[in-house]
Amino acid sequence: MSEKILIVEDNKTLAKLIAKKLAFALDIEIDVAYSLQEAKLFIARYKYFLALLDINLPDAPNGEIVDYAIKKGLHSIVLSGNIDKDFRKKILQKNIIDYVNKSGANDINYIIQIIQRLQKNRNHKVLVVDDSRLFRQTMQNILENLFFKVIAVAHGEEAVGMLKSQPDISLVLTDYNMPVMDGLELTIEVRKSYSKNELCILALSGNEDEEITALFLKHGANDYIKKPFSKEEFSCRVNNSIEALENIQLITNYASRDFLTGLFNRRYFFKEVNDYIDEIKQNGEQFALGMIDIDHFKKVNDTYGHDIGDKIITSLADILRSSTNPQDIVARFGGEEFCVVLKNVNRHSAQEIFERLRENVERSSYHLKDDREITFTISIGALLFKEEESLEENLNEADMLLYKAKNNGRNQLIFES
Structure with missing residues (x-):
């Protein structure tokens, strides 16, 4: 409805x-x-x-x-x-x-x-930090009327704990003068973990010292509101801050995502996987990577046109997303070629996942407007990541296994033995 x-x-x-x-x-x-x-x-x-x-x-x-x-x-x-x-x-x-x-x-x-x-505000959580119950309630009422989800706490230390348990908070509204940890200390602490591209901070204070405003802005606050404030000014500044955050995230998303499928692009894939490799060096965690290619894709394009070809690519992207865990990395390298990283797996489970993924594609179909169905298959070359080799070398080996799967008749997984 x-x-x-x-x-x-x-x-x-x-x-x-x-x-x-x-x-x-x-x-x-x-x-x-x-x-x-x-x-x-x-x-x-x-x-x-x-x-x-x-x-x-x-x-x-x-x-x-x-x-x-x-x-x-x-x-x-x-x-x-x-x-x-x-x-x-x-x-x-x-x-x-x-x-x-x-x-x-x-x-x-x-x-x-x-x-x-x-309508967009409903997607955002706001954390209100103020030791005055009256001001906390006033701000909470205004924000909830603007459709934000609101969490209210009394001081900075409580706010730091809340950010750890609620990492999807978009905006922190903090008073300056508070016990335990004041608003400036909170701002400095928050910026250790969250950049301006990830989280907005709006500082509030009745302090007339202009140096306080400058200190907040220098240490990472996005904006500063003087108390007492009008509801209109408060609402406008909050909405403007959230809109700026959304615009930054949209630009960042365009830079890291493939425009057609919404999957990570090749450039972002390398950054994400290299960061992951650095992260797991100490604990010996294993992971697998697979190169994936749509079989006879040129024939699909020649028969049905590039628009339908794009739909097939998008369909495969959806299957790859739904057949892997949220923490795994799925990227489109270009054309009909994809790469999947399965995190924290052994050889047996990785082989099972890749084989199930191949079967899911084989069973799927794309429905044309005239009720015809297009079925398609994929070939996969996969291996457990070798620590002694670079990411590029591992990918090249997976690519060779993919080439072997193509030469062996397609619609199959070759996992390095």
Whole structure:
């Protein structure tokens, strides 16, 4: 069941325009209510991701819809033609996401951007670190209303422990003055393990000393917010920090991933495997690597075209992913050639895994639009990694075994004896 947004707006022309633009841009279901009474019926019947609320309605001229939506636990953005600053400030004090003026098409585009941001925020965890229970709760309320998953702790030492148990935290919001470990010490400690490309740090303080701001930024904070802060500034800075982190990770992902399959590319494979070899040198852990090639791939391209050829490559990538463990390394070297590293295995289990992988491919098929099926097979050359040889030398040997499997009739595994 797809998500839904509720628009409550008595101007029917404007409501329909907003609904049409949102539905097109977000691929999301939209319900429209023209009064508080209609809105109550919708809210009673359906669960909404978000509500866009006009303040002045025929049966609720003084913003009653906002209080009703908040009481029902509905995440809300207020739409209003009222530009009075005091009125705006009063509405923003309520537990709403944002206050947007109804002045033109740009405001609708802004609403679309907010909703897209909120949808992405659900993928992020935020760690709030502040010894003031009041500030912790205030920040937690704002962040949860922005759809973040929030963890709140009272001091830096507790935060360090939380980061160890929750390594997928995206953003740390830390106060400066705290007992046990202050915010600057926490920032320095966090940056020992996490770069700015992996984790954002937002520092907060009521300290007027400008040197404190500079120290935070020099030691790895992404941004600095002075207390007391407005909800709007806080929300904007948090969203901007998360967006910057996503953009960096997207660029990094493009640099390390194959564009077609999403698997690691050749360049990143060498970095990842060499790091792994360094990591296991002391404990004697064994691992296997296999070179894999799609059999008669040129014939597939010649018969069905390159687009179908790409689909076959993608299908194989999916099988390789699902047939190996998450800690294993699967990479596309180019064309129809792949390499798989099986970590922490002996010869017997590695041979079993590679053989099962070959069988999974043999049993699979790709369905064309005209109900025809394409089946394909792979050849594999594999070996247990030899410590006395370099990674390149091991790969060359696996390549020779793959060549042997091709010459022996294809659709087979040759594992070095």
